[in-house]
Every structure is written in structure tokens, then in C-alpha cells.
Amino acid sequence: MxxxxxxxxxxxxxxxxxxxxxxxxxxxxxxxxxxxxxxxxxxxxxxxxxxxxxxxxxxxxxxxxxxxxxxxxxxxxxxxxxxxxxxxxxxxVGGHFHHHLICIGCGRITEFNQDLLEHLEKEIEDSTGFQITDHSLRFYGYCAKCREAAKGGETSRS
Amino acid sequence: MxxxxxxxxxxxxxxxxxxxxxxxxxxxxxxxxxxxxxxxxxxxxxxxxxxxxxxxxxxxxxxxxxxxxxxxxxxxxxxxxxxxxxxxxxxxVGGHFHHHLICIGCGRITEFNQDLLEHLEKEIEDSTGFQITDHSLRFYGYCAKCREAAKGGETSRS
DNA sequence: GTCTATATGAGAATGAATATCACTTTCGAT
DNA sequence: ATCGAAAGTGATATTCATTCTCATATAGAC
CATH class of the missing domain: 1.10.10.10 (Winged helix-like DNA-binding domain superfamily/Winged helix DNA-binding domain)
Known part of the structure; x- marks a missing residue:
């Protein structure tokens, strides 16, 4: 594709x-x-x-x-x-504002599109004097497939 | 301290x-x-x-x-x-919700406290089925000191 | 086509991190 | 306090992704 x-x-x-x-x-x-x-x-x-x-x-x-x-x-x-x-x-297409979801079960990496960080970057630059040129946002956890595969275990967690 | x-x-x-x-x-x-x-x-x-x-x-x-x-x-x-x-x-103290500002000039790493991601995590979990257990948010750029040291060069960039 | 800076292949080198193994230490049970 | 099994340690070999080296080859401006 x-x-x-x-x-x-x-x-x-x-x-x-x-x-x-x-x-x-x-x-x-x-x-x-x-x-x-x-x-x-x-x-x-x-x-x-x-x-x-x-x-x-x-x-x-x-x-x-x-x-x-x-x-x-x-x-x-x-x-x-x-x-x-x-x-x-x-x-x-696709642009540069996608972040990664990294599965710690199977290692598969998927993407998530989001622009929310623009605003935050400005706030950081103003409050710290740090000039941001790039960022990296990642989420670690278990993808839907791995959760499925682990079915039967505890479902809730405090 | x-x-x-x-x-x-x-x-x-x-x-x-x-x-x-x-x-x-x-x-x-x-x-x-x-x-x-x-x-x-x-x-x-x-x-x-x-x-x-x-x-x-x-x-x-x-x-x-x-x-x-x-x-x-x-x-x-x-x-x-x-x-x-x-x-x-x-x-x-300090909690776990701090992110890192990594200077690509001198390598120094500083921190920035923020909770904004909680809401986003929920949104991701709902829309993708990915169960998030951790995240990493980093900003790369130039710290105030390095910007100071580079004074005299171009200030604006399209 | 010529020329020169740049790219390539093969394999050695690097460097952070981990594994191995014989020996030592911790800490709960006695 | 002591004993012993399980866990930790030091020295060093090993792994593995990535980079370097260097002789050769090629892209692209002229």
C-alpha cells in the first residue's frame, strides 16, 4: 500500500x-x-x-x-x-507529528497522530529558555493482540 | 541539595x-x-x-x-x-511526571514537570486498545547556555 | 570523456552492556 | 550467634549494534 x-x-x-x-x-x-x-x-x-x-x-x-x-x-x-x-x-502525507506505541510484549511499533505538543513546546521555551528543535513521545505497554493473548489473567489493576 | x-x-x-x-x-x-x-x-x-x-x-x-x-x-x-x-x-518528592530536555549542544539534561499526558493516555487506550504502562517524552534542542554561546549567528529560522 | 570528491565493500575496531564462573556474602531459619 | 541456600560480586570474556579504515569504484560537474 x-x-x-x-x-x-x-x-x-x-x-x-x-x-x-x-x-x-x-x-x-x-x-x-x-x-x-x-x-x-x-x-x-x-x-x-x-x-x-x-x-x-x-x-x-x-x-x-x-x-x-x-x-x-x-x-x-x-x-x-x-x-x-x-x-x-x-x-x-502523514506529516511529522506522529508518536510511537511500543509493545513490550511483541515489540511491534505502531503510530499515533497528535499535535498536542506544539502548545507545550512554546510553554517550555518561554519558561526555561530551552530552544526546542525536536521531540520524541513514546508510549510503552501492551498492544491489543498481546492483551488478547494474555487473557485469563488479572484484568484490573489499582 | x-x-x-x-x-x-x-x-x-x-x-x-x-x-x-x-x-x-x-x-x-x-x-x-x-x-x-x-x-x-x-x-x-x-x-x-x-x-x-x-x-x-x-x-x-x-x-x-x-x-x-x-x-x-x-x-x-x-x-x-x-x-x-x-x-x-x-x-x-518530584514524582514521576517529569520529562527531559536534552541539549544537543552540550549534552546536558534537565527536567520539566508536567502532567498533561494522563488525558492523552486514556484517549489512546480507548481508540487503539493499546494498554499503556509507561511513557517517555523528550525534547531536543539548545539550552539557554548554548544559545548564549552561539549568539551572533542566525536567530530566525523558517 | 576527464577529473575529483564522494560512495562502496570487506572486515577490523569500538563501546556499551551482558554473560560466565568461581568465590563470597546476605539474611531467614534454626 | 550460626548455618546454609540463594543471591551478589569481581574479573574478564563475549555479544551485538554501529562505526571506522582503506583500497577501489563511481557519480556528476566540467
Whole structure:
């Protein structure tokens, strides 16, 4: 789902605009990212998927590509302590104001759209002098599936 | 600032309550944590400071202690992708509803108290079926000091 | 096509965090 | 107070994600 070609073309334009060279390796990575929107793949996941499309690509190149794409805003990196980071293509639609719901049962990551933080950021800047350039809001807990799977246990909790 | 002895005593009680053994090593780590509230030290920082109080302690013990203390809620671990995690004693006062302002200039971490998320959590649980057990809200940007130091550059940004 | 800065692949290196294992200590039961 | 099983410790090896190194290859401006 989603227009893979369109997203890749858009990303390639952004690369040129930012003086990043467009190489076959980077295109392959972009295609993988565009085909996996919402999946939040790890660098390893992306590496393995890119291998099928561009055999011989090195893991280091995947990391370098993701890093370069992140620096110019084409991808977002979601840093999860241990267990490595996850990456996602910043789609045209969708905007940047989504936060993550991270299931501590199965590890699945889903998204939640919300703009509420704008107001809070202004309040923080005024009261602390801290100039905010980015934020990260995550919720940890159990997704519907994992709750289902755990049925039979205690349902209420004080 | 802050009552180190009181915080350590409180933490030790919590340890007993949670079947964690109270060892000299753990007490030393707790003292270091209580003396560094607000400093957000890394495991290495804590290790070095604890060494002065309890020479011979191993780095692994510091990690194990921090991990054990986190599991029972005595300390909070702030995971920062690379550059390792930071730790903080959960003080009696202060509560758990503070978020972090992380300066990408100097790395300093400060706090911001806010309760706004309660309402949002309920909304998410109702609309997605995701049962939230914890959350993490961080703001990245430049602290007042770093902004000061950078004076003279561009002030506005589209 | 030429040229030069940039990208790539392979594998070594890094660094935070964890595992291993023999030894020691805590703390409840006696 | 002492005993003993369970838990904790120190030293160090190990893991694993990520980055670095360096020789080679290629993109893209001219």
C-alpha cells in the first residue's frame, strides 16, 4: 500500500537538492523503505531486504545511507536503547507529528497522530529558555493482540 | 541539595520490600545516586564515583545494581541511543511526571514537570486498545547556555 | 570523456552492556 | 550467634549494534 514509485522519486529529488549522490545502492535502500512504511524495520532488516534487490550491498553502506538520509530529513531514526534502532521513510502525507506505541510484549511499533505538543513546546521555551528543535513521545505497554493473548489473567489493576 | 541520607534510607527500605539484598556495593551506588540527583550520570560516571567510596567495585556490579534498582522502581533509566544510558534516583518528592530536555549542544539534561499526558493516555487506550504502562517524552534542542554561546549567528529560522 | 570528491565493500575496531564462573556474602531459619 | 541456600560480586570474556579504515569504484560537474 502506498505509492512506492512516487515516494522513491520524491526522495531522490530531495537527495539531489541536498547534494547527496544518487547511487544504485541508495535507490535500493529507498525502495525497501518505501515498501515497508509502517513496518519500522531495523538496519539489519533493511540490509537483508536490500540484498534481494541489490546483492552484494554492504551492511556499512546501509548504515551510511540511512544516516545520510536522516541528516537531510528523508528518513527518521527511532532509537530504542538495546535491540538497535528502527527506521522509517518520512512520507509526504502523514506529516511529522506522529508518536510511537511500543509493545513490550511483541515489540511491534505502531503510530499515533497528535499535535498536542506544539502548545507545550512554546510553554517550555518561554519558561526555561530551552530552544526546542525536536521531540520524541513514546508510549510503552501492551498492544491489543498481546492483551488478547494474555487473557485469563488479572484484568484490573489499582 | 536534597537529603542524601533520607533518600538512601528510603531506597534501602524499598530494596528489602522487594527482596533485593542490601550489600555495601549497592549502598555505595545508592549514595552516589542520591548525591547526584539532577545530574543524570552514566553507568561509567556512577562506577567512577562509587570507586572512591567503595574501591574495587566492578563495573558489572554497577550495571547489575542499576538494573535491579530499576526493576523495582527505585531508579529510572534514560536510554539515549549511542552514548549510553543515564540513570536517576526516583526521589520521594518530584514524582514521576517529569520529562527531559536534552541539549544537543552540550549534552546536558534537565527536567520539566508536567502532567498533561494522563488525558492523552486514556484517549489512546480507548481508540487503539493499546494498554499503556509507561511513557517517555523528550525534547531536543539548545539550552539557554548554548544559545548564549552561539549568539551572533542566525536567530530566525523558517 | 576527464577529473575529483564522494560512495562502496570487506572486515577490523569500538563501546556499551551482558554473560560466565568461581568465590563470597546476605539474611531467614534454626 | 550460626548455618546454609540463594543471591551478589569481581574479573574478564563475549555479544551485538554501529562505526571506522582503506583500497577501489563511481557519480556528476566540467
Amino acid at each position: 502506498g505509492d512506492v514509485k512516487r515516494e522513491v522519486a520524491r526522495a531522490i529529488n530531495l537527495m539531489s537538492d541536498n547534494d547527496l549522490r544518487v547511487t544504485p545502492e541508495r535507490e535500493a535502500v529507498l525502495e525497501v523503505l518505501a515498501e515497508n512504511i509502517g513496518a519500522h524495520p531495523s538496519a539489519e532488516d533493511i540490509y537483508l531486504a536490500t540484498m534481494e534487490r541489490h546483492p552484494g550491498i554492504g551492511l556499512a553502506t546501509v548504515y551510511r545511507t540511512l544516516d545520510a538520509l536522516e541528516r537531510v530529513g528523508i528518513v527518521s531514526k527511532l532509537e530504542l536503547g538495546a535491540s538497535g534502532s528502527r527506521y522509517e521513510l518520512n512520507t509526504d | 536534597g537529603d542524601v541520607k533520607r533518600e538512601v534510607a528510603r531506597a534501602i527500605n524499598l530494596m528489602s520490600d522487594n527482596d533485593l539484598r542490601v550489600t555495601p556495593e549497592r549502598e555505595a551506588v545508592l549514595e552516589v545516586l542520591a548525591e547526584n540527583i539532577g545530574a543524570h550520570p552514566s553507568a561509567e560516571d556512577i562506577y567512577l564515583a562509587t570507586m572512591e567510596r567503595h574501591p574495587g567495585i566492578g563495573l558489572a556490579t554497577v550495571y547489575r545494581t542499576l538494573d535491579a534498582l530499576e526493576r523495582v522502581g527505585i531508579v529510572s533509566k534514560l536510554e539515549l541511543g549511542a552514548s549510553g544510558s543515564r540513570y536517576e534516583l526516583n526521589t520521594d
